[in-house]
Amino acid sequence: AQSVTQLGSHVSVSEGALVLLRCNYSSSVPPYLFWYVQYPNQGLQLLLKYTSAATLVKGINGFEAEFKKSETSFHLTKPSAHMSDAAEYFCAVSEGFKTIFGAGTRLFVKA
Amino acid sequence: NAGVTQTPKFQVLKTGQSMTLQCAQDMNHEYMSWYRQDPGMGLRLIHYSVGAGITDQGEVPNGYNVSRSTTEDFPLRLLSAAPSQTSVYFCASTSGTGKETQYFGPGTRLLVL
Numbered sequence: 524a525q526s527v528t529q530l531g532s533h534v535s536v537s538e539g540a541l542v543l544l545r546c547n548y549s550s551s552v553p554p555y556l557f558w559y560v561q562y563p564n565q566g567l568q569l570l571l572k573y574t575s576a577a578t579l580v581k582g583i584n585g586f587e588a589e590f591k592k593s594e595t596s597f598h599l600t601k602p603s604a605h606m607s608d609a610a611e612y613f614c615a616v617s618e619g620f621k622t623i624f625g626a627g628t629r630l631f632v633k634a
Numbered sequence: 635n636a637g638v639t640q641t642p643k644f645q646v647l648k649t650g651q652s653m654t655l656q657c658a659q660d661m662n663h664e665y666m667s668w669y670r671q672d673p674g675m676g677l678r679l680i681h682y683s684v685g686a687g688i689t690d691q692g693e694v695p696n697g698y699n700v701s702r703s704t705t706e707d708f709p710l711r712l713l714s715a716a717p718s719q720t721s722v723y724f725c726a727s728t729s730g731t732g733k734e735t736q737y738f739g740p741g742t743r744l745l746v747l
Contacts, residue, residue, distance in 0.1 A: 532674060555733040566638070566724055566738030567677075574733035613676060620665065620684060620731050621692065624676040 525550045525616050529625035537633045542586075542601040544628045546614030549595060555617040556597045558588055561627075562610045570612070573597060584608070604632045636660050640725050640739035647715040647746045655710040655742050657725030665728045666708040667692070667736070668700065670721040677724065683708055715746045 530545040548554055555574055559567040571582025578590045584607075588599045597614060609632045614625040641656045659666065664685045669677040679692030683702040697719060699711040708727075712719060722743050726736040 527676075557735075559736075559738075564741075566740050567726075567736075568738065569735045572733065572735065617732055620682060620690070621679060622667075622736060624669075624678075626674055626676040 525554075525618055525621075525623045527614050527616050527623055527625035529612075529614050529628050531628055532626065533629050533631065535631040535633060536604045538606055539603050542599070542604045542608065542630065544599040544612050544614075544630065546588075546597045546599065546625060547595055548597060548614070548616045550616055550618060552618060556588075556590060557615040557617065557622070558582065558586070558597075558599050559613045559615060559624075560610050561613065567613060570599070604630075606632050606634065608632055638725055638727055638737050638739035640723075640742050642742060643740065644743045645745070647712075647744065649716060649746060651715050652711070652713050653715065655712075655723055655725075655744075657708045657710065657739060658706050659708075659725075659727040659737070660706065661727060661729070661737065662705060663727035663729050663737075664705065665731065665734075666702070667726045667728075668698070668708070668710045669724045669726065670694065670719075671724060671741075672721050680710065680723075712744075715744075717746045720744060720746045 557572045558570040573590045638659045667682040668680040681700040683689045725739040728734045728736045
């Protein structure tokens with residue numbers, strides 16, 4: 524069965540620092556992987572997705588993620604955090620009709 | 635395009651009351667889903683539909699009913715609300731399965747007393 528584990532329910536970084544949000548997955552077939560972002564009182568919106576093309580995927584707002592099959596990981600990074608990046612981030616794996624979401628990681632950005 | 639719209643934005647119910655959460659999309663997507671979001675648990679799939687007239691259960695279907703009479707609309711019904719159904723509900727639609735992006739509505743915040 525598919526599953527997604529996000530390490531750390533809360534991550535705090537200083538403005539300008541590296542952002543690293545961790546995601547590990549399990550899937551019985553080659554996965555489709557997603558990162559979604561949720562700003563306060565809003566729905567989720569896509570940051571980026573891996574669909575078996577390039578293993579390094581670039582998304583919106585300077586975020587990127589690398590698919591590592593050997594580590595079953597899809598960690599999200601951004602070189603320099605901005606105050607506007609404060610939000611909740613969800614990793615997800617999709618197979619067929621269903622998408623399984625991780626529990627989410629709330630990112631705090633300190634001035 | 636309005637994308638995915640949900641009504642109401644906020645609702646308070648008493649235990650045992652019924653209500654319908656509305657969801658509509660104008661992107662001509664075949665696939666639609668309902669999720670609930672609870673703190674520390676991410677989003678959990680309640681029901682989904684792969685086209686008009688076709689629905690199926692997700693991870694947490696108990697206490698909820700759905701129907702899909704048109705491509706655009708996918709209402710979620712609570713027949714007898716319980717405090718455990720207090721949550722934020724999101725509707726999503728997508729043009730396909732697997733690698734396709736899901737588009738989410740703004741959510742309905744439900745409080746059951």
